[in-house]
Amino acid sequence: MQVVELVSNHRRTPVPWLKSELAVSPHLRFEGASTSHTDRLQLVSGIFSLHSHHQLRREWHVTATRFGRQGISKALLVSTDLLGRLTLSTAIPVGVSVTVLPKPYNADAFPWEQRQLFGELAIHRRYIPDPFMPSGVLPYTGYEPLRDIHWYASAQQQELMVRDYQDSTSQSVAVILNLEKRTIMDRFASTNLDYEAAIRLSATCFDMTLAEGLPVEFIVNGRFLHDRQILPAEQQSLDMTGRYEHGQEADYHLTSSSNPRVQSATGSKEGEELDFLSVDADPTYVKKEDEPVIDYRLQGTAKSYYRSKRESGREHVQRLFRILAWLEPGAASPLAPLLAQLEHDLTATDVLLLSQYVDESILTFCTVLNQRGIRLKLGLLAKQNEDSLVAEIASRNLAELIPLYSLAGKLPDPAEVK
The missing domain is CATH 3.40.50 (Rossmann fold)
Known part of the structure; x- marks a missing residue:
């Protein structure tokens, strides 16, 4: 899957140094990214320099290495001025996740x-439908008996529909x-x-x-x-x-x-x-x-x-x-x-x-x-x-x-x- 990171500067003054860290699940692999790992967290880092009214776009190819719920919890932004006298930091909640299904064995x-x-x-054991166990309606194929036609469903669907029965055996x-x-x-x-x-x-x-x-x-x-x-x-x-x-x-x-x-x-x-x-x-x-x-x-x-x-x-x-x-x-x-x-x-x-x-x-x-x-x-x-x-x-x-x-x-x- 693709993850897109957008960093924008909508002000007249440039941002000489900006560090971005994404707090993601440890079982997501970002190709070509500089990451640091813990047992329950992974930080994907990046350093930018933004001009006035400028926007940077970074795309990641992400692969899940384990089933479960994986995602990005928040983004940490740290910025400073040219002389390094003032440092600003903020945490932006993201809360985006994806459910990765387990893969069956072959x-x-x-x-x-x-x-x-x-x-x-x-x-x-047998393929004999039980008329006492209905399970819905299906389109008429021409092989079902006419007594199984569901006229009310046929009127709604504008085509012949027949009752479907479960196999009790x-x-x-x-x-x-x-x-x-x-x-x-x-x-x-x-x-x-x-x-x-x-x-x-x-x-x-x-x-x-x-x-x-x-x-x-x-x-x-x-x-x-x-x-x-x-x-x-x-x-x-x-x-x-x-x-x-x-x-x-x-x-x-x-x-x-x-x-x-x-x-x-x-x-x-x-x-x-x-x-x-x-x-x-x-x-x-x-x-x-x-x-x-x-x-x-x-x-x-x-x-x-x-x-x-x-x-x-x-x-x-x-x-x-x-x-x-x-x-x-x-x-x-x-x-x-x-x-x-x-x-x-x-x-x-x-x-x-x-x-x-x-x-x-x-x-x-x-x-x-x-x-x-x-x-x-x-x-x-x-x-x-x-x-x-x-x-x-x-x-x-x-x-x-x-x-x-x-x-x-x-x-x-x-x-x-x-």
Whole structure:
């Protein structure tokens, strides 16, 4: 993408020396620029000399090296006179960002024994439409029966339209991503590379279900990025542990074109409730005056979980990619209450659970789903100890174990973005 920087002097007096520094995300690469890096910030510097009523234009070719929300927070300007006696400085909030989607892995890069996870996770059993499950209208192609013609929609569209029905016997996929670390040592041992691999594996599964035309549902015990960690110029945005309000200096916020659906669910403990944030529409940036104030969570609890609708199609998959890009690394809610609720709520025929560890809650979850006849695949994102519960799950044939951690050295660089 191209970034254009304009510096203007609208006065009669010249500006002999002007230094400009752009505070940008550390994962944006400005080609040919002089930059200084920190863990959460990158400064792109430039020195100018402006004549009276003069304007300078500088163009950058910018490449994102990591998925997520990347942008420019503010511009720092420092100027001085010819003798260097007077120095003026100011900070101009910019608050411009772009959402970089994660790039799925290429299925051909997987070893042959691992391709079944994404290539044949689920297939349609039958292609028989159910007349009791309508899903909209489609243009008439000449092969549909006349009893399915929707006359009201045909009058509106000025062409013949027919009712479309869902396949009641088709399979569906639920992807559960666990971002919680089991112990403090796991938090120190895990790296950004492990997190990026987990996100890209989830994106790969979404991409494969799109190719098969299967409906997919995404569930994660993570939180969205806080604006203060990305763009200091924007004060508040989508905070899954608080209320969404307008910031004073923010021009753009994350919102949804339709009201999100917040579900209350009872957890495994008495009196404990889970917050499921389900954004039905694609999050996008809109102007501040066009955006309503929405309370995204239930009151009385600090835990939050995201659960999408089970749909198919490119728009739904792109929406899930955007959710993956907005997840905050290292921030997660407890997994056990989530699995306790999903044991009886899941209606998908195939479930893929991605986790770095296996504990008692995962063992119970595998047992319940096995009793319900739901096929479960457990993708291990980290190597387990010999005394872990993985051996018991394998011996009882509760789930199919997929050692995804073994693919770390065989896959492309996770720094690639889409």
